[in-house]
Amino acid sequence: MTYRSLLVALDALPANPARTHIAIALAKAFGAHLIGLAPTAALDLQALQAAAAMDDYAARAGATLLAQARDIAQRFHERCEAAGLASFEALADPSPAAESLARHAQCTDLLVMSQPDPSLPGHRQQLAELEQVLLACSRPVLLIPYTHLEPLHLRRVLLAWDGSPESVRAMTDALPLLRRAGKVALMHWRSEADAQRPLEFMACLRQWLAFQGVDAEVHDEVTPLAVGDALLNAASDRGADLIVMGAYGHARWTERLFGGVSRTLLASMTVPVLMSH
Incomplete structure (x- = not known):
């Protein structure tokens, strides 16, 4: 048994770079395919606030969040290229975060996520989403502390x-x-x-x-x-x-x-x- 495919949750939060770095390192270590997934509902709400004054609020807000998700996915793609990763893909998904992560995890061996930071806005929502993922996910979840900035050691x-x-x-x-x-x-x-x-x-x-x-x-x-x-x-x-x-x-x-x-x-x-x- 080994890990042949990994999934990492992507978002706009401060823990994202360290989480991504760990996922890339694991993919390299196991020769695994790495998928970076940015569900729109996992992103910050600043884009929603910016869209609040526009007509057709829901459609425009959704489009704004999807554009932000695609930007985050693109930056993940660039990081994987720069790291010399052999096999990877980056996805932006308009589905709710927990549903999207649990569904895509079915096609991978391990899901990498972060512990929610209690000092950030939306902490309660992030905890609820994490709870839903752990309940629905059919694969193991590797949780990285929000304070953890180092590679994953296994000493x-x-x-x-x-x-x-x-x-x-x-x-x-x-x-x-x-x-x-x-x-x-x-x-x-x-x-x-x-x-x-x-x-x-x-x-x-x-x-x-x-x-x-x-x-x-x-x-x-x-x-x-x-x-x-x-x-x-x-x-x-x-x-x-x-x-x-x-x-x-x-x-x-x-x-x-x-x-x-x-x-x-x-x-x-x-x-x-x-x-x-």
């Missing part, structure tokens, strides 16, 4: 496992990256009152990873903290460059995502996170 990867199908899928989806990692820590957290001792089963997971070419260290930790906080602390203590985890998909998915471990990571992530639903 130390933290692989979070909680026994759920989502965490196993994330583990499988991340295999191309895990094989390139210097160190992989397969980690599980539980409270002191939890009598479950999953070390034996985690040893089976470690063996499966070894069959896939990944040498992982197993850690079952007792903690008084919420799992999300324990995960972030472990990532900091271990100097992790990447976190791999599942994003939950139960009936009350929205509440689970923004009320548990995933919400903690989305709000406080300091390193890239690969999530699978």
Whole structure:
């Protein structure tokens, strides 16, 4: 298993250049085709404000946003050319952002997006769109912190496992990256009152990873903290460059995502996170 095609979300936000740089570097590393997608709804609203005084507001505003999306796609095309990328394409799509990204991701192996910046206008809308993408996307999503300006390093990867199908899928989806990692820590957290001792089963997971070419260290930790906080602390203590985890998909998915471990990571992530639903 490897990544043969990648999709990166394009927009007019400050995090776009670093996200694009990481996507280009990944495409080069895996010899993958890279698609840059600029959905019009993902762009800033200044164009809408500029069009507000015009007649036929909706049509003109939509045309303005599509023109802006095409400009962003063109600049992405130029960056890929300058980087010497062998295979790429740039698309502008008038569809809503979440719908467009989830649909185009079906034809790729990995979607690259950014954590919304809470200091920017439209943060709540961007979080809602990210939530929709994670719910609807059939591929793994690599989230880049809005503060992250460096390339994606894989010296130390933290692989979070909680026994759920989502965490196993994330583990499988991340295999191309895990094989390139210097160190992989397969980690599980539980409270002191939890009598479950999953070390034996985690040893089976470690063996499966070894069959896939990944040498992982197993850690079952007792903690008084919420799992999300324990995960972030472990990532900091271990100097992790990447976190791999599942994003939950139960009936009350929205509440689970923004009320548990995933919400903690989305709000406080300091390193890239690969999530699978």
